[in-house]
Amino acid sequence: MQLTPDDIVVFTLAGWEVNATIVNTWIVMALLVGISMLITRNLRPDVPPNRWRTTLEVIVKLIQGQIEEVTRNSARHVMYFAGTLFLFIALSNLMLVIPGFSPPTSSLSTTAALALSVLVAVPIFGIASGGVGHYLKTFIEPSIIMLPFNIIGEFSRGISLAIRLYGNVMSGAVIAAILLTVAPFFFPVIMDMLGLLTGMIQAYIFAILATVYISSATAEPDHPVLKKEDKP
Structure with missing residues (x-):
């Protein structure tokens, strides 16, 4: 049994093996783009909202509200990035039932x-918010002695994010595989429900952590909540 889609070759193109990871990633992206285009094609003030548009507005408002609680400042520019991460991870995990x-x-x-992408976004948002000098200054706070430790901390964030998400998804797949060998007719429904729940939780955690990292890079130095030393 193959627990990772990297081992599943879907087709070969010009001598290159295209695995299920690439194909399924494009499927998820195509679904997100297609659903968004269908819902927003008549998005005009003179057109009354339908149930799909209302559902989309509720999702956007929920994401924006969560981001505003973390950033405590303009959240719209962060919402585009963190919201996209959440929707991609959530839809990917929800399609596990297929x-x-x-x-x-x-x-x-x-x-x-x-x-x-989070590692690249953090300095981009930080520089766009306060300039290059302000962002680089955060690496020598509270003193220049902390420079190597702050640099290591920046890279360790990305590693922890990747391992956290991968480990949780893979652990669910391993547990499901073990249970299916024991009782294949009973456990699939339970594992699907648990997979959906954990998938949504992991999407939420990943997006929130990305928002926290970005907000810490864009926060003012005297902000009482988002100081460098207050980050998780």
């Missing part, structure tokens, strides 16, 4: 790519 579909988040390459 027979034969291996979520791309169960691949370490996908979780590492998501963590890398």
Whole structure:
């Protein structure tokens, strides 16, 4: 049994093996784009909202509200990034109930790519908010002696994000595989429900952690909540 979609070759293109991780990632992205286009195609003030538009607005408001509680400042620019991360991870994990579909988040390459995007986004948001000088200054706080430790801390964030998401998804797959060998007709329903629950929780945690890291890089130095030393 293959527990990671990296081992599943879907087709070969010009001598290159395209695995299930790549294919399923594009499927999730296509679904997100397609659903968004269908819901927002008549998004005009003169058109009354339907149930799909209302559902989308509720999701956006919930994401924005969670981000505003963390950032305590302008959350719209962070919402586009963190919200996209949440929706991608959540939809990937929700599609676990589809027979034969291996979520791309169960691949370490996908979780590492998501963590890398956070690592790149943190300095981009930090520099855009306070300039290069302000962002670089955070690495020598509270003293220049902390410079190497702060640099190591920046990279350890990405590693922890990738391993955290990958480990939780893979642990669920391993447990499901063990239980299916014991009672294949009873445990699938239970494991699917647990998989959906843990998948949503992991999407939420990943997006919130990304928001915390970005908000710490964009916070003012005298902010009482988002100081460098207050970060998890």
